[in-house]
Each structure stands twice: as C-alpha cells, then as structure tokens.
Amino acid sequence: MSKPRYFDYASTTPVDKRVISAMLPYFDDKFGNPSNLYEMGRVAGDTVKNATAKIANILHCRPDEFVFTGSATEADNLAVLGTARANRQSGNRIIVSQIEHKGILSACEQLKKEGFEVVELPVSHDGLVKISELKNLLTSQTILVSITSADSETGTLQPIAKIAKIIKNFRQKNNGALPYFHTDASQVATHVDLNVEKLGVDLMTLSAHKIYGPKGIAGLFVRRGVSIQPIIFGGSSGLRSGTENVPGIVGFAEALRLNQLGKKTESARIKKLRDALEHGIFKNIPKVVLNGHKTKRLPNFLNISILDVEGESMLLMLDELGIMVSTGSACNSQSLEPSAVLSALGNPYEFVHGSLRFSIGHGNTMTDVKYVLKHLPKVVEKLRAISPLELSLGQKKPMSSPQAFVGNQTPHFLRKKQPLKASGGRMTKK
Amino acid sequence: MINKYTGDSWAYSKKVREHFFKPQNLLWEKPSEAKYDAEGIVGSPACGDVMRVWLNINPKTDKITEFKWRTFGCASAIASTSMLSVMVTEKGGMKIEKAMQIRPQDILKRLGGLPDRKIHCSVLGDKALRAALNDWFKKTKQFSRIVVDGRQIIDPNTKTTEADIEEAVLEGADTLLAVQKRTKVGIGYPECLPKVEELIRFYREKYFGKE
Numbered sequence: 001m002s003k004p005r006y007f008d009y010a011s012t013t014p015v016d017k018r019v020i021s022a023m024l025p026y027f028d029d030k031f032g033n034p035s036n037l038y039e040m041g042r043v044a045g046d047t048v049k050n051a052t053a054k055i056a057n058i059l060h061c062r063p064d065e066f067v068f069t070g071s072a073t074e075a076d077n078l079a080v081l082g083t084a085r086a087n088r089q090s091g092n093r094i095i096v097s098q099i100e101h102k103g104i105l106s107a108c109e110q111l112k113k114e115g116f117e118v119v120e121l122p123v124s125h126d127g128l129v130k131i132s133e134l135k136n137l138l139t140s141q142t143i144l145v146s147i148t149s150a151d152s153e154t155g156t157l158q159p160i161a162k163i164a165k166i167i168k169n170f171r172q173k174n175n176g177a178l179p180y181f182h183t184d185a186s187q188v189a190t191h192v193d194l195n196v197e198k199l200g201v202d203l204m205t206l207s208a209h210k211i212y213g214p215k216g217i218a219g220l221f222v223r224r225g226v227s228i229q230p231i232i233f234g235g236s237s238g239l240r241s242g243t244e245n246v247p248g249i250v251g252f253a254e255a256l257r258l259n260q261l262g263k264k265t266e267s268a269r270i271k272k273l274r275d276a277l278e279h280g281i282f283k284n285i286p287k288v289v290l291n292g293h294k295t296k297r298l299p300n301f302l303n304i305s306i307l308d309v310e311g312e313s314m315l316l317m318l319d320e321l322g323i324m325v326s327t328g329s330a331c332n333s334q335s336l337e338p339s340a341v342l343s344a345l346g347n348p349y350e351f352v353h354g355s356l357r358f359s360i361g362h363g364n365t366m367t368d369v370k371y372v373l374k375h376l377p378k379v380v381e382k383l384r385a386i387s388p389l390e391l392s393l394g395q396k397k398p399m400s401s402p403q404a405f406v407g408n409q410t411p412h413f414l415r416k417k418q419p420l421k422a423s424g425g426r427m428t429k430k
Numbered sequence: 431m432i433n434k435y436t437g438d439s440w441a442y443s444k445k446v447r448e449h450f451f452k453p454q455n456l457l458w459e460k461p462s463e464a465k466y467d468a469e470g471i472v473g474s475p476a477c478g479d480v481m482r483v484w485l486n487i488n489p490k491t492d493k494i495t496e497f498k499w500r501t502f503g504c505a506s507a508i509a510s511t512s513m514l515s516v517m518v519t520e521k522g523g524m525k526i527e528k529a530m531q532i533r534p535q536d537i538l539k540r541l542g543g544l545p546d547r548k549i550h551c552s553v554l555g556d557k558a559l560r561a562a563l564n565d566w567f568k569k570t571k572q573f574s575r576i577v578v579d580g581r582q583i584i585d586p587n588t589k590t591t592e593a594d595i596e597e598a599v600l601e602g603a604d605t606l607l608a609v610q611k612r613t614k615v616g617i618g619y620p621e622c623l624p625k626v627e628e629l630i631r632f633y634r635e636k637y638f639g640k641e
Contacts, residue, residue: 310478312504316442316450329504330478338478350475386456386508388482388500389475 002322005368009361016212022254026247051253060195067220067239072186072207075220076103079182079203082228083144084111091141097121097129098344099151125346127156127292138170142179149188153341154292155301164200186210191267202226213255217248270360271299278302280373302358305351307391309383317379328355443542450505455515457498470561473554479503481558493523506544506551513540514555532556553589587618599633
C-alpha cells in the first residue's frame with residue numbers, strides 16, 4: 001500500500017508530540033489520585049486544578065464552570081439530559097437542529113421516552129439553520145436549545161452568536177433564565193474563537209481528540225447558575241463522579257493551549273490547501289456537487305457528492321492509494337442509513353450515497369493535495385465506467401420514487417424517519 | 431463461510447478485493463439492444479445499489495453464453511456482480527434452469543464470505559439475473575417460464591422474503607434465533623420481528639403439524 005495521506009482530521013487527529021510529553025509524567029511518575037490527602041494526591045489535585053485553569057482561561061470562563069467527561073458524546077448527553085431533567089418543572093420542550101451529532105439526537109430520543117417534547121429547527125439547502133424559524137419555535141415551555149457550532153459532515157458554520165442573542169431577548173421578554181443555549185463546538189475548536197462570553201452560550205462541548213489531544217477526554221462548559229443534574233453518579237459533589245483522568249486532563253489542556261498559538265496562520269494555511277483541492281476537483285471531475293455552505297464553512301472541510309458513483313467503493317480505491325477520507329454513504333454506516341446531515345440538506349439520496357468528506361489538518365501539505373488531484377479523477381473514471389447510472393446535476397427532487405426501490409417498498413431509512421412536528425406531544429414510531 | 435461479525439472493520443476477503451479491483455465481464459462500451467438478447471435491472475440509486483445485466487443466450491442449448499453488467503454500489507455489490515458473472519458463464523455457460531435457482535448464499539460462498547453488515551449488498555445480483563432471464567422469456571414468447579419475483583419482502587435491510595423464511599423453517603430452523611442465524615432477518619429492522627414470528631409458526635404448522 002502507498003504512503004498514507006490522511007484527509008480525515010474531522011474524524012480524529014494524531015496527538016501532538018508536545019502533548020504526549022506533557023502527559024507522560026502522570027502515567028507512572030506522578031500517578032496519584034487527586035482525591036487523596038497525602039503529598040502525591042495533593043500534587044495530582046493541583047495538576048488538575050492548573051490544567052482546568054488553563055482551559056478556563058482560553059474559554060474566558062471560571063475554572064469551576066468546566067466539567068471533564070470521557071468524550072464529547074458524554075458531554076452532549078450531560079448537557080441535554082442533565083438540563084432537561086433538572087428543569088422539568090419549568091417546561092418540557094427541547095429545540096435541536098436537524099443536523100446535530102448522534103450524541104445530541106440519541107439523548108433527545110431518550111428524553112422523548114421520559115415525556116419531553118423535542119422539536120427540530122430545520123436547515124436550508126446550504127446547510128445553515130433557519131434562524132427565522134427559531135422565533136416561532138420558542139415557547140414558555142422551552143428549557144433547552146442545542147445547535148451545533150458546525151456540523152461534522154459539511155463543516156458549515158452556524159450563526160451561534162446570533163442565535164444566542166435571539167434566546168437572550170426571549171429570556172428578557174419572559175423575565176426568565178430559560179431556555180439554556182448549548183452548542184457542540186467539537187469541530188470548530190481548531191479554527192474559531194472559543195470565548196464563551198462572545199459566543200453567548202450557557203453550555204459548550206469540547207473534544208480533545210479533534211484538536212491533536214488524546215482520545216478519552218472531553219469537556220462541557222456549564223455557566224454558573226445553570227440548573228443541571230449529573231448523569232453519572234458516584235458520590236462526587238461535582239457534575240461527574242469518578243477518578244479524574246489526570247494525564248488526559250493535562251493533555252487536553254496542553255492541546256488547547258497549543259491550539260491557540262498561531263491559530264490564524266494555521267487556519268489560513270489549511271484554507272489554502274482546501275481551496276486548492278476543491279478548485280482542482282471541480283475543474284477536473286465533471287458532475288460534482290458541493291455539500292454545505294460555500295463560504296460560511298470551516299476552512300478545513302470539503303464535502304462533495306460525486307454523481308453516478310457510490311461512496312464506499314471510492315473509499316476503498318482511495319484507501320488502496322493511501323488516501324484516507326470519509327463518506328456519507330449508507331453502505332458505510334453501522335445502521336445502513338445514509339448520512340442524516342446530508343439528507344437534511346435536501347439533496348436526493350442518490351447524491352448522498354456518492355459523497356466524500358475531506359477534512360484537512362496539521363499534517364497535510366500541497367504535495368498531498370496534488371496527489372489526490374492526480375488520482376481521484378482516475379478513481380472516479382474507473383467507477384463511472386463500472387456504473388450503470390447517468391444522473392444529472394440539476395436534480396432537486398428525488399429521482400427515484402419510493403416504488404422504484406427493491407420490492408416496491410419504501411426503504412427503511414425513509415420509513416423510520418418521522419418529521420418532528422412542533423405541535424407537541426411525544427412522537428410515536430409507526 | 432460467512433466472516434465473523436466485524437462491525438466497522440472492512441475485512442474483505444482476497445477474492446472480494448480481487449473482483450472489486452479487477453471486475454470480470456464488465457460492459458465497457460455503450461450497451462446496444464442489437465448486441466444482447468436480454469437485459470435486466472434491479473435496485474435504485476436512492477437505495478445505494480443498482481445492478482444492470484445484459485445476457486446472450488444460446489437458444490439451442492438453453493445456456494447463458496455471455497453475462498455483462500454494470501453496478502452502482504459499494505465494493506461488496508461490485509464484487510458480487512462480478513463473481514456472479516463468472517459463475518454463470520464459466521465452463522461454457524450455465525443452463526437457464528440452474529441460473530434461475532442461484533441464491534445470494536451461492537455467490538457469498540464463492541466470494542469467501544462478506545462482513546455481516548455487507549451481506550445485503552450481495553442479494554441484488556441473483557434478482558438482476560432473474561430479471562434479465564424473464565426479459566428473455568418475454569422476448570422469446572416462453573411465457574410459461576417467467577417467474578414473478580413478487581414475494582413480499584419482510585426485512586428491507588436483508589431483503590428477506592417470506593420464501594426465505596419458509597426455506598429456513600424447512601431446513602430445520604424452529605426458533606426465531608435459528609431463523610435469524612440463517613437469514614439475518616430483523617437484526618437491523620426489529621419492526622418486522624412480530625411478522626417473522628408469525629410466519630415461523632405458520633410454516634412450522636404447515637410442514638410439521640401442530641405441536
């Protein structure tokens with residue numbers, strides 16, 4: 001197999017060598033448990049305190065406003081389940097976007113079982129949430145709004161500050177503290193300012209392994225005054241019981257610190273690579289569609305649909321060439337459903353199955369980009385020769401009627417999906 | 431013969447990779463009606479799988495002499511169609527009656543198995559072949575030989591039909607678990623399980639009497 005060229009930084013990132021060296025002492029040398037009274041325990045406790053302060057500094061929040069979790073999914077779960085359950089007396093409506101991460105949507109499924117009402121803020125074809133709709137969905141029963149800072153498939157940047165303002169105005173008008181505003185910032189941390197004051201959020205999820213930190217550690221910013229319950233119990237007075245992952249916390253803090261250094265220059269460098277890749281692909285490969293917003297997008301994301309070809313087959317051929325990317329095709333997902341985010345953009349399913357996501361990072365160079373531009377057209381050409389399809393670009397509505405599916409049945413991923421209405425009440429599956 | 435459940439890993443067998451990177455019997459040129467005796471198509475781009483098949487048949491020997499194809503789908507789908515084309519045209523060509531009876535399991539066996547999640551990608555091949563053969567029967571006015579594949583699909587993931595459940599019960603599967611071991615029905619689509627259990631009871635009663 002050829003030299004590896006990694007274009008999937010949105011999936012995970014390699015840990016920075018400086019982060020690894022910062023973490024090492026806490027594995028065997030200073031291995032103490034922060035809960036202990038003796039010297040080694042106190043050292044561990046101080047380490048966690050200092051690391052937390054480092055992070056709080058970057059976020060412009062207080063150290064006691066940051067909770068460490070084992071993953072961004074756990075942080076999302078805590079944000080959603082924790083606030084909903086704690087504020088049940090004040091209301092029962094949760095507003096989320098159609099393009100949230102599985103952590104948020106699955107937690108919402110659980111909340112529906114517990115009697116809460118979950119409504120979806122729709123998204124436009126260009127990937128942006130329909131802010132105008134938000135005002136209509138906010139009611140006196142709304143206790144939480146959760147909108148991702150950027151979805152993990154197209155990288156489209158959502159207007160978080162604008163949304164925060166709308167919610168603030170609503171709260172002022174109703175003389176209350178609700179609804180809270182949560183955002184999952186896992187994907188944006190490398191490129192966007194994380195100042196929670198400027199963002200205006202009450203809760204924010206961050207993930208270490210997306211910013212060249214270790215896997216297994218993430219965190220949730222919880223503004224002082226937010227009423228929230230833990231989801232993991234173990235006797236701690238804090239929001240997350242369990243012995244702290246000291247090396248992980250140290251690594252997380254160091255990764256965030258390094259992330260701040262030269263952020264602007266690195267973002268600009270990455271954007272140049274992404275634009276060159278995008279330009280080259282659209283120039284040399286016919287019948288390609290961009291997914292998500294063209295300009296209001298993270299500088300490292302490129303999500304495209306290549307017509308007439310299926311994603312997993314492209315993935316395997318690119319893998320053979322050493323190129324690693326992601327696809328939104330159903331054949332590649334655990335649930336055999338096509339990417340929910342790409343489907344929400346309103347593109348025909350035929351387009352979703354042929355989607356590829358390139359996400360650029362620290363390790364990419366122009367040589368990598370040129371390599372992809374050299375080989376991707378050939379891969380597409382070969383697979384187009386194998387394919388019986390000749391789809392056309394302008395297709396807005398679905399090309400295949402439900403009857404065209406095998407066995408004259410609506411496919412499972414269309415059957416399961418029910419439009420979530422704002423009319424209230426629990427959603428039931430057919 | 432089926433690979434152990436591999437979850438997210440793509441542990442494709444050597445044979446599958448071979449057929450994916452070097453597909454056999456692909457139709458390279460533009461298909462012309464004059465060149466091929468029959469054609470069939472199954473699947474839909476929206477579902478992520480489309481297989482189109484062109485056949486040439488020797489009417490005297492009733493054998494399939496040529497099987498050309500094109501597939502839109504993942505590596506499993508492409509490899510499955512390629513393998514099927516080899517199975518049908520090797521050794522001078524397969525007799526139509528035998529070809530009509532090819533099941534996905536036969537293709538899987540020749541491929542050395544597929545990861546569990548990928549099995550549904552291989553189930554369109556035999557359906558496309560039968561669609562093409564039906565086209566041949568219509569064109570040559572052999573209407574009595576047409577087999578309508580109208581059996582109701584119970585599980586849209588694995589495309590298990592009532593007939594598949596019937597066959598599993600006939601082969602000795604007497605519980606839901608046993609039937610699932612054979613057909614994978616309902617694993618990704620639990621909504622169909624009540625219907626599956628009903629069918630198991632029905633076929634057991636039909637063939638083995640009341641218990």
